[in-house]
Amino acid sequence: MAVLKCENVTMSYEGVSVFENLNFEINSGDYLCIVGENGSGKSTLMKGLLGLRRPARGRIIYGDGLMQNQIGYLPQQSAVQRDFPASVYEVVLSGTLNSRGMRPFYSKKEKQLANRNMERLSITHLKKRCYRELSGGQQQRVLLARALCATKSLLLLDEPVTGLDPVVSGELYALISDINKSDNITVIMVSHDITESVKNASHILHIESKRCFFGSIQEYLTSSVSNVFIGE
Amino acid sequence: MGYSISEILSYTFMQRAIIVGVPVALCAALLGVSLILKRYSMIGDGLSHVGFGALALAAAMNLAPLKVAIPIVVLSSFLLLRISDSSKIRGDGAVAILSSSALAVGIVVTSVTGGLNTDLYSYLFGSILALKQDDVVLSLVLCAVVLFIYIFFYNKIFSVTFDENFSQATGIRAKNYNMIIALLTSLTVVLGMQIMGTLLISSLIIFPGLTAMRVFKSYKSVVISAAIQSVFCVVSGLIISFYAETATGATVVCINLVCFVIFWLFGFIKERN
Numbered sequence A: 001m002a003v004l005k006c007e008n009v010t011m012s013y014e015g016v017s018v019f020e021n022l023n024f025e026i027n028s029g030d031y032l033c034i035v036g037e038n039g040s041g042k043s044t045l046m047k048g049l050l051g052l053r054r055p056a057r058g059r060i061i062y063g064d065g066l067m068q069n070q071i072g073y074l075p076q077q078s079a080v081q082r083d084f085p086a087s088v089y090e091v092v093l094s095g096t097l098n099s100r101g102m103r104p105f106y107s108k109k110e111k112q113l114a115n116r117n118m119e120r121l122s123i124t125h126l127k128k129r130c131y132r133e134l135s136g137g138q139q140q141r142v143l144l145a146r147a148l149c150a151t152k153s154l155l156l157l158d159e160p161v162t163g164l165d166p167v168v169s170g171e172l173y174a175l176i177s178d179i180n181k182s183d184n185i186t187v188i189m190v191s192h193d194i195t196e197s198v199k200n201a202s203h204i205l206h207i208e209s210k211r212c213f214f215g216s217i218q219e220y221l222t223s224s225v226s227n228v229f230i231g232e
Numbered sequence B: 001m002g003y004s005i006s007e008i009l010s011y012t013f014m015q016r017a018i019i020v021g022v023p024v025a026l027c028a029a030l031l032g033v034s035l036i037l038k039r040y041s042m043i044g045d046g047l048s049h050v051g052f053g054a055l056a057l058a059a060a061m062n063l064a065p066l067k068v069a070i071p072i073v074v075l076s077s078f079l080l081l082r083i084s085d086s087s088k089i090r091g092d093g094a095v096a097i098l099s100s101s102a103l104a105v106g107i108v109v110t111s112v113t114g115g116l117n118t119d120l121y122s123y124l125f126g127s128i129l130a131l132k133q134d135d136v137v138l139s140l141v142l143c144a145v146v147l148f149i150y151i152f153f154y155n156k157i158f159s160v161t162f163d164e165n166f167s168q169a170t171g172i173r174a175k176n177y178n179m180i181i182a183l184l185t186s187l188t189v190v191l192g193m194q195i196m197g198t199l200l201i202s203s204l205i206i207f208p209g210l211t212a213m214r215v216f217k218s219y220k221s222v223v224i225s226a227a228i229q230s231v232f233c234v235v236s237g238l239i240i241s242f243y244a245e246t247a248t249g250a251t252v253v254c255i256n257l258v259c260f261v262i263f264w265l266f267g268f269i270k271e272r273n
């Protein structure tokens, strides 16, 4: 059974649809890349998949035992206010909250998880720093570490490499690939980096207002949709 | 002048004021941090006006003030939350309409039933002399409940305040925690009105958090600093107002203002270096 399934999904804002009748499903362990032009509705779809926004029509179904609290999420833009007092450690640690039930305080295991993910993203030295005083790329890495803390079976990333330097971006793609393969985490990632997507992902979803494409990498490369994007 | 601290503390009304004032100040400061960061500051203000309306009604009907005010204010807090969540801009206007209407209804009811009596007067401007034994017990119990719930949900309140979408997306019921914040705030507002008065209670909620944010940069340190500072301001406000024979609520706010300026200067100098 599919982990996540979209049936004839239409998303819209105030009656104006962004995309229509989207159909696709992904299975456990898949790595889906969502591509498309600016404003084509990639972030909107992510919000739909996360249950933050209801589809105007159609259904989004969680299967295979997927629960909301097994999902990790990296938003494209976090609405975090400029003056928010929070240390890096506090932010990363808050990612572990979703698996905690009613217990009021963090356990040792959760603190270890937070520390491990900070190490993975090389931000351990920033642990005590104030989140809002970090550079854009550093903030992005903090939010990624938080997303990893929340991830149990599904990881949704909305343009994760925005603001990262090339070296870190490369490392990040490798890290996501690794999480996908060795931890068997299903990954859904919005990306503008089509070459990297084709290299790592198992499936591609290309969003356009009229005609969306969904299929494996092989199918995508031979389809006409990819031409404009890859430029071959 | 001429009173020693121990003499001041031997007055029953001062004891009551401190016994109620300290935990209320604590609750106000803790919740204030979340309210400021969630841009819900208006809600505290709105609730205090609703509280006044409720008290006027209670006085007109000869009912126990707190027991009428608490349910009404709690219900309005849920309403205000819904309004301000549904749309940020229209929300502001709606809060203003609700709070000024409640205040107006309160004043009309009062003037119909025979003018401002001392009880209402003391709720408007706050009065430690009006605290009765019953109020003290009820206040302590409710403060304990507020503190317990706040500490129990501290981490989730942080997460929901920092990034509501992320919390919601990863399986934390953010809306429920917003309701909890609203509930705790409404209890704090009603209890705080006894000392601070309708007009000044929201500053007891907002000031300590804002002050702490001038200097501290992590959530925990802001919360702790706000709590300590708030208790300090209330206790010193009570004592100073006794000596200087000034209104208690206003004195507390003035001390908060002084703290704010000091912290602001400190933060400013720190930034410079």
Ligand SMILES: Nc1ncnc2c1ncn2[C@@H]1O[C@H](COP(=O)(O)OP(=O)(O)OP(=O)(O)O)[C@@H](O)[C@H]1O
Binding pocket: A013, A018, A036, A037, A038, A039, A040, A041, A042, A043, A044, A045, A076
């Ligand atoms: N809150 C909103 N209210 C109204 N319209 C919106 C809102 N958010 C997005 N839209 C519109 O929906 C469309 C899709 O937006 P979305 O953010 O999903 O695009 P995207 O594919 O993620 O773009 P990008 O590549 O720039 O991130 C856009 O035309 C945008 O103007």
Ligand SMILES: [Mg+2]
Binding pocket: A042, A043, A044, A076, A158
């Ligand atoms: Mg987007």
